[in-house]
Amino acid sequence: xxxxxxxxxxxxxxxxxxxxxxxxxxxxxxxxxxxxxxxxxxxxxxxxxxxxxxxxxxxxxxxxxxxxxxxxxxxxxxxxxxxxxxxxxxxxxxxxxxxxxxxxxxxxxxxxxxxxxxxxxxxxxxxxxxxxxxxxxxxxxxxxxxxxxxxxxxxxxxxxxxxxxxxxxxxxxxxxxxxxxxxxxxxxxxxxxxxxxxxxxxxxxxxxxxxxxxxxxxxxxxxxxxxxxxxxx
Amino acid sequence: xxxxxxxxxxxxxxxxxxxxxxxxxxxxxxxxxxxxxxxxxxxxxxxxxxxxxxxxxxxxxxxxxxxxxxxxxxxxxxxxxxxxxxxxxxxxxxxxxxxxxxxxxxxxxxxxxxxxxxxxxxxxxxxxxxxxxxxxxxxxxxxxxxxxxxxxxxxxxxxxxxxxxxxxxxxxxxxxxxxxxxxxxxxxxxxxxxxxxxxxxxxxxxxxxxxx
Numbered sequence: 435x436x437x438x439x440x441x442x443x444x445x446x447x448x449x450x451x452x453x454x455x456x457x458x459x460x461x462x463x464x465x466x467x468x469x470x471x472x473x474x475x476x477x478x479x480x481x482x483x484x485x486x487x488x489x490x491x492x493x494x495x496x497x498x499x500x501x502x503x504x505x506x507x508x509x510x511x512x513x514x515x516x517x518x519x520x521x522x523x524x525x526x527x528x529x530x531x532x533x534x535x536x537x538x539x540x541x542x543x544x545x546x547x548x549x550x551x552x553x554x555x556x557x558x559x560x561x562x563x564x565x566x567x568x569x570x571x572x573x574x575x576x577x578x579x580x581x582x583x584x585x586x587x588x589x590x591x592x593x594x595x596x597x598x599x600x601x602x603x604x605x606x607x608x609x610x611x612x613x614x615x616x617x618x619x620x621x622x623x624x625x626x627x628x629x630x631x632x633x634x635x636x637x638x639x640x641x642x643x644x645x646x647x648x649x650x651x652x653x654x655x656x657x658x659x660x661x662x663x664x665x666x667x
Numbered sequence: 668x669x670x671x672x673x674x675x676x677x678x679x680x681x682x683x684x685x686x687x688x689x690x691x692x693x694x695x696x697x698x699x700x701x702x703x704x705x706x707x708x709x710x711x712x713x714x715x716x717x718x719x720x721x722x723x724x725x726x727x728x729x730x731x732x733x734x735x736x737x738x739x740x741x742x743x744x745x746x747x748x749x750x751x752x753x754x755x756x757x758x759x760x761x762x763x764x765x766x767x768x769x770x771x772x773x774x775x776x777x778x779x780x781x782x783x784x785x786x787x788x789x790x791x792x793x794x795x796x797x798x799x800x801x802x803x804x805x806x807x808x809x810x811x812x813x814x815x816x817x818x819x820x821x822x823x824x825x826x827x828x829x830x831x832x833x834x835x836x837x838x839x840x841x842x843x844x845x846x847x848x849x850x851x852x853x854x855x856x857x858x859x860x861x862x863x864x865x866x867x868x869x870x871x872x873x874x875x876x877x878x879x
Binding site for chain 2 (some may be wrong): 540548549559562572577598601603604620626655657658661
């Protein structure tokens with residue numbers, strides 16, 4: 435028999451979904467599962483809508499949200515925090531929803547909207563246009579599959595049990611550690627002490643982080659703190 | 668002479684754009700008037716507009732899309748010719764070309780890793796390109812400035828993640844063991860005098876209990 439492709443490159447793909455999406459986009463979760471065969475795990479991602487691989491976060495916003503200047507500060511903060519945690523960041527721009535019976539109004543572009551798109555593109559954030567929840571689900575599944583082909587698929591169990599939950603919260607407190615990095619840490623190190631004591635390259639491999647992020651984590655774990663510099667209130 | 672796919676002869680100054688000769692007299696050119704200055708150039712290869720030394724635009728019109736897949740070869744030539752240029756593909760996503768859009772987006776963004784910006788019409792495209800040109804002379808707010816954070820408060824909150832350890836005990840532990848690494852190597856008997864027997868066991872257990 436001829437050797438088939440490795441299971442990791444063809445198996446079902448996993449997508450982590452932030453729990454807020456249960457209320458804001460339940461149809462995306464269902465469509466990913468039912469139409470695209472994605473294993474979608476809902477968890478509290480805190481500041482990120484979807485994680486499709488070990489290095490990629492996907493944020494979902496409507497065109498109207500991005501077009502509204504009053505949302506600028508929030509969008510900037512969101513994007514900065516995602517860039518700090520992930521190697522790759524995508525923003526899905528969803529067409530605005532029209533209620534049944536209502537005529538769809540064409541989206542009016544403004545100078546503000548265009549310059550925002552320009553800024554996002556120049557900052558290396560990938561933009562994807564989506565016609566609605568169904569499209570978004572298809573894009574997420576496709577992104578997860580492309581990342582899987584590049585060997586970046588989420589490869590550890592998505593659930594954490596017992597003592598792992600405490601370790602997960604500890605790992606999430608480290609700088610540059612995203613939820614998926616913390617998940618990898620929980621499953622790839624025998625104990626918290628083993629992780630704390632690991633070499634730079636073991637950290638990089640076990641947590642699936644870049645060299646520079648591994649360096650920051652390593653530095654934090656060995657950082658000799660000064661109690662007098664900690665806020666006392 | 669075989670023309671190269673991408674030719675960069677000069678970098679346009681701020682407020683200028685280098686446009687492929689074929690756009691002379693077009694709706695796009697009309698749209699630029701009064702906002703940005705255009706320099707026409709005959710030998711841009713497959714590129715339609717050069718914004719600065721690092722970004723170029725390929726324009727895919729509604730008729731390009733409906734006509735067939737020739738434009739795909741153009742995009743691939745562009746992609747293969749130059750990897751250090753930021754490629755932006757501007758696509759007319761109209762009522763007619765809409766149905767072709769999802770596979771086109773998948774091809775351009777997911778497979779080739781280029782940027783894609785859909786527009787409804789050439790008029791919208793020129794407005795978008797004007798903003799891209801203007802944006803280049805300004806600081807980009809989406810660029811993340813790396814700020815070196817003080818690690819002391821991070822270390823404190825890490826210790827407070829250990830079950831049974833609040834702020835008071837965390838500070839007491841850090842007084843004796845200044846880093847997470849040192850703390851993780853302390854034995855129960857080392858920890859007992861600092862935080863008491865029960866917490867000492869919690870702390871030791873947190874670091875050493877098997878996770879897998």
